[in-house]
Amino acid sequence: MTVDINFNVHSDARGGDPDSTSPTLRKYHKILWSKPLPNGIFFELITTKTGAYLYHNSExxxxxxxxDAITHSYRNQKRKQWLIKQVSNEVNELFDIGSTIGAYTVFPKNKIDNKFTINQARGVNSLIDDRFDLTLECIRLSYEGQGNPLYDTFLRYKKFFELFDNFSGYVDFFLLNDLLDENQNVKFYLPFDNFKTKPTFNGIEDYKLYKKGVTNFVKSRNKRIENYIKLNTKMPAHNNV
Known part of the structure; x- marks a missing residue:
């Protein structure tokens, strides 16, 4: 198994969205997330299913x-251009670190009842604004049965989240540990008010603080991914690519 944590997934995306057009990103997802679940059953993902990005079918x-990209530089978001233009170097640096494998995960892609997928809901919900720290808090609350801005969306994909038993199992499986503190609470990129107000940047310093939190997480997760690969290079190969 080989995963280059420095590989820029835009480099082989042929000008498209790496989530759908980068073959290397797809390969890395298959390598990383084809592994035993908390219950010990091997969760094998294949790429040979017509029309599917990654597919699993078993008992x-x-x-x-x-x-799904779990970092956002907001480089192209129109309503933030007033700020983005002031911190273009910071934005481009964050965009680059957000182009490595540590800045990506997977979610169910199929629509249910013609409603938003998780990826879509994260992007359009104004209380989330595509931030993964806020998404992870919603996941934590959902595992505890507590309401949150994405509760109904996650409920539609209950079978997916049940694969990991609980929040800790989910975090461990997807190597998200570096976004939690020693008490297993989410390390928010900016001050958090329990979803009372919409997340926003009040100015340059807010963006720099946000960038620092995201960058620290992605770099730490990349290192965790690298260590995971080193520890598991002797695992049986599953070559359904």
Whole structure:
């Protein structure tokens, strides 16, 4: 198994969205997330299913997963251009670190009842604004049965989240540990008010603080991914690519 944590997934995306057009990103997802679940059953993902990005079908259920960027520089978001133009160097640096494998995960890609997927809901919900720290808090709350801005969305994909038993199992499986503190609480990029107000940047310093939190997480997760690969290079190969 080989995963280059410095590889820029835009470099082989042919000008498209790496989530759908980068073959290397797809390969890395398959390598990283084809592994035993907390219950010990091997969660094998294949790329040979027509029309599916990553696919699993077993006694566990049928799952069609897609890639999702979990960092956001907001470089192209129109309503933030007033700020983005002031910190273009910071934005480009964050965009680059967000182009490595540590800045990506997978979620179910199939629509249910013609409603938003997780990826879509994260992007359009104004209380989340595509921030993964806030998304992870919603995941934590959902595992505890507590309401949150993404609760109904996650409930539609209950079978997926049940694969990991609980929040700790989910975090461990997807190597997200570096976004939690020693008490297993989410390390928010900016001050958090329990979803009372919409997340925003009040100015340059807010963006720099946000960038620092995201960068620290992605770099730490990349290192965790690298260590995971080193520890598991002797695992049986599953070559359904």
């Amino acid at each position: 566990l259920g049928e799952f069609s997963l897609g890639s």
